[in-house]
Amino acid sequence: MDRARISDYVKQVSLGTRWSDNDVYGHVNNVVYYAFFDTAVNGCLVESGVLDIARSPVIGLVVETGCRYFAPVAFPDRLTAGLRVARLGRSSVRYEIALFREDEDAAAAQGHFVHVYVDRETRRPVPLPADLRNVLAGWVMPG
Template sequence: MTLDALKSRRRRDYKFHLEYRTRWSDNDMYHHLNNSIYYFLFDSVVNAYLIQHCSLHPPTSSQIGLVVHSHCDYFAPIEFPAIVDLALRVNKLGKSSVSYEIGVFERGQEAARAVGEFIHVFVDRDSRKPGTNGMPEKLKIGLNKIIADKAKL
């Protein structure tokens, strides 16, 4: 994925959205959201989607998603107070893994302030190994609903 392609992301490129109201403690000494907050937001939007739309119940699920890769490209700062719209899509869905893309937008702005990637591998809770059949069917069905259009990758 080129940096120019990521910079051109707009809200309409994503199929799931979640609102976040920044907190005073999200700012760092430079008066913008600390880099670690973006990863907190990525984790929140992904897990909100999994719980709400994929029948995932983390405390009791036989499979869990382990984060094996994450990164973020930052384009413009966000500072408190702000309302942030987190936008989620799936760029690649494998047998036991999924690559998510998260767009971070400030309310009222069409250009992404940041775009991140988050990769989960779903494994057996006890053995920490992928299941023979991959991830559960309900999970696949839910993730398929937010797969990005091939033309927009």
């Protein structure tokens, strides 16, 4: 996997690090990167009007995730999360996310996660609702 550039992503989201994100080694702990990924994706879904965290009848559950680290990030760094959809299935989506420090063009970390969309009550997979599919189709990189 080559180190991503900000131009490789359809959407960009500003994120801030917090004092509590740093670990004893003086950089953001690896598990926090996954929280950044979740925050970027779900924030964009809420902002797009296709996710109401408390009421949406269809919700995404993470079934797979991964991350590669290239450069350290530490509080008080400001980050930009780059986001794109790599695969849009019947009931699942593979999101690819990269984190960029301040105004840097090369990713400090990049990874992915897969949401399987399920009925909120039964937790059984369901097809992506049309409005969600339309929003996510706009997050697929052209070309």
